[in-house]
Amino acid sequence: MSEETAASPARDERVAIEHAIDRLAERFPTVDRARVEQIVDEELHRLDGGRVRDFIPVLVEHEAKERLRSEAVPLPLEQVMDGGAARRAETGGREDDPMERQRRGEHTGLLQGDAGGGR
DSSP states (O other): HHHHHHHHHHHHHHHHHHHHHHHHHHHOOOHHHEEEEEHHHHHHHHHHTOOTTTTTTHHHHHHHHHHHHHHHHOGGGGGGGGHHHHHHHHHHTOOOOHHHHHHHOOOOOOOGGGGTOOO
């Protein structure tokens, strides 16, 4: 394995972690970016011993998001400009993942509250 090939997965992981930091900083605007970076770095180091690195950025982002939820100061609804204020009010301030919103819109059935089991 060449040095360039070995460095590529590490570089890809670092880029994915940087994108995660950007997303988290945008999602939690009341938390200082340096704090977001610190939390992501701590979560990344918790997984240092992992042999399979493919999912490390996803796992790090998930754990960091959970920690940031407990630290973030909720924004007043007047300041929320993305149109999701009503949904966040329904869910106690928790913002849904875009994939979850899509899944909820595509599927119905007993588990999604459809007593008839269909559309």
